[in-house]
Amino acid sequence: MQKNIPIDTIADIEKELRYIAGIIKQQGREILHHYPITAPQFIALQYLLEYGDLTLGELSNKIHMAFSTTTDLVDRMEKNGIVERVKDTKDRRVVRIHLLDKGKQIIREVIEKRQEYLGEVLQNVSEEDITTLSHLLHFLHFQMKENADRMKKQKEKS
Secondary structure (H helix, E strand, O other): OOOOOOHHHHHHHHHHHHHHHHHHHHHHHHHHOOOOOOHHHHHHHHHHHHHOOEEHHHHHHHHOOOHHHHHHHHHHHHHOOOEEEEEOOOOOOOEEEEEOHHHHHHHHHHHHHHHHHHHHHHHHOOHHHHHHHHHHHHHHHHHHHHHHHHHHHHHHHO
16 A cells, blocks of 8 residues: 655655754764764674674674775774684684673763763653654554565565
8 A cells, every 4th residue: 555645744754854963963962972983883882782793894894894994993992892703612713802891891881871861852842742653663663674675576586
């Protein structure tokens, strides 16, 4: 079933999401000024926290950076005691990046501060609207993942 959504509405939704993402990203950068990591390092740490130990190649793919750039990024984080390289227990030729407690603590603190910021922004919004917003954002995210999966399957077929 294809809906006829007015292009102006779609354009407006896209613009608002872009503006919101930009503001959150900027706020996140402001928070990061108080920590010994950069924005790309924060993104890498989030993936390590979410997926566990990753190889440099896996991390490079997730953060969409060149392998050499990811290597430099990990080198700097390792020097700061945020991550460490560990040999894979099943294949000693494979080296994985492991998130250390200091890195986990930084992630927790930064996310907590980002959530505090969002909580402040939502102070004048009704509970009902916040619940609706949360539901709609989850639904939009789900739809985007479904669409990405469909596109991937179509690409694999061709």
